[in-house]
Amino acid sequence: MYNQKRREFFRNVAFLVPALAVMPSSLFSKNVRNVLRTGVIGTGIWGREYLSAALTLKDLTITAICDSDKASLQEGLQLFKGSDRPHVFDSWQQMLESDVVDVVIIATPAHTHYAIAKAAMLAGKHVACGPVMGETLEEHRDIVKISQQTGRHYFTLDEQSYRWDLQAVSRMDFGELHTIYAGAPYDVLPPQVDTYPLYPSLFLQRLLGDDNQIETIAATTKEVNYVVRKVSPKTGNHKLLLNKGVIPFICLTTTKGQQVYLQTEKGYTTGTYLQGTASSWIDYTRLMRIGDKHWEEDQIEQPATMTSPFATALTELLLTLKSSDPRPSVRSAATNSLIALLGRQSASQGGRVYSFSDCHLI
Numbered sequence: 001m002y003n004q005k006r007r008e009f010f011r012n013v014a015f016l017v018p019a020l021a022v023m024p025s026s027l028f029s030k031n032v033r034n035v036l037r038t039g040v041i042g043t044g045i046w047g048r049e050y051l052s053a054a055l056t057l058k059d060l061t062i063t064a065i066c067d068s069d070k071a072s073l074q075e076g077l078q079l080f081k082g083s084d085r086p087h088v089f090d091s092w093q094q095m096l097e098s099d100v101v102d103v104v105i106i107a108t109p110a111h112t113h114y115a116i117a118k119a120a121m122l123a124g125k126h127v128a129c130g131p132v133m134g135e136t137l138e139e140h141r142d143i144v145k146i147s148q149q150t151g152r153h154y155f156t157l158d159e160q161s162y163r164w165d166l167q168a169v170s171r172m173d174f175g176e177l178h179t180i181y182a183g184a185p186y187d188v189l190p191p192q193v194d195t196y197p198l199y200p201s202l203f204l205q206r207l208l209g210d211d212n213q214i215e216t217i218a219a220t221t222k223e224v225n226y227v228v229r230k231v232s233p234k235t236g237n238h239k240l241l242l243n244k245g246v247i248p249f250i251c252l253t254t255t256k257g258q259q260v261y262l263q264t265e266k267g268y269t270t271g272t273y274l275q276g277t278a279s280s281w282i283d284y285t286r287l288m289r290i291g292d293k294h295w296e297e298d299q300i301e302q303p304a305t306m307t308s309p310f311a312t313a314l315t316e317l318l319l320t321l322k323s324s325d326p327r328p329s330v331r332s333a334a335t336n337s338l339i340a341l342l343g344r345q346s347a348s349q350g351g352r353v354y355s356f357s358d359c360h361l362i
Contacts, residue, residue: 036321039064039101039125041092041116043076046130047107050157051079053310054105059318062086066095092116096123103128103321105157114139121152128155128317131197133337140334140341147330154326155317156333160184161202162309162316165283166272170207175278176256180207181224181249183263183270198269199262201336207274213255214356217339219347220251222261228268243268250343252356264343 038060040051044067054060062080066089067073073088080086089095095104096119103126106116110132117127121143133154134140147154160166184198223246230239247270252260263270274281307315320329338356346352 036060037063037100037102039066039095039104040107041066041095041104042107043067043072048076048079049310050105050107051076053308053314055079055083056311057314060314063100064089064095066092096120096125101125111135117143117154118146121146121150126153126321128157131156131158131201131336133333140338144330144334147326151326153321154330154333155320156202156336157313158200158202159309159313161200162312166200166203169272169274169281172281173278174274174276177274177276178258179275180258180260181270181273197340198266204260205332208254214252215255216253216353217342217346217356218251218353219248219343219351221246221248224270226268226270250339
């Protein structure tokens, strides 16, 4: 029964994504052009991933790219072989002053997101940005306010939430969920030092449901199993090792009484662990546990017809821009971004428990 549900899910997704790509442009709101002229700010690793994905979508036209690093710009331009050459800017201010873009994809370091997104919306551009909205509560409130005042959308680009394994998980019947662990994907464990969260924010929001609010947030530690990647100095081969130890988390509680633990450190993964009244899921590598005692190996590979998480995130951006109301997307983005911010603040204060409703975003 389980594998049958998985197969049905992947068949559905294979048809769903192409269907989204050809939705009639008349569904766009009056404030959005039929074909979105899109500018990419930042042509580093992540910027090029989104640039490559955007070039495959019919309702997005890349009209501009921007980076202060000339070598990075040249790498970005290499992706346009066979496509019209975009306008090239060496500063985001110049791009926003121009009239060649309707929406900007911000793929710059996290600490720059607030200033660029604010300026973009004030310049009349819609914004698609990584999971970090700002560095203070006041910056989050300001972005929400400006989005509402200008009518410009602010959308979170969270490719982690569009991983095909998590898409499969979201279709499973767990009964009433009561414990959730969410960490990095097992096959991507870089020792990064940036402030991007590892956990899939939008996936968690959908899993919990719109009628289920975060009540409290606090930094904590727990003894759990986790997977670490080791590289042989002699052969260069990679090996995944399952360890057990006390590691830090952000812990959320919800109005439905659930506990959600979010991985905060880099370099390993706690995997995806969902426990409910009907079944449970643990995925450290490709070994999953269904129920209390039954283990099975995941033999389902990603379908060849499935788009990348980056392209799927941009497809959802297109759907979001079809709405004339920017409030849902910017509130969702602010909530997800605040989790990481308040988690860090709680950790610096010895695990202080914050009431999430005290944030008063609106």
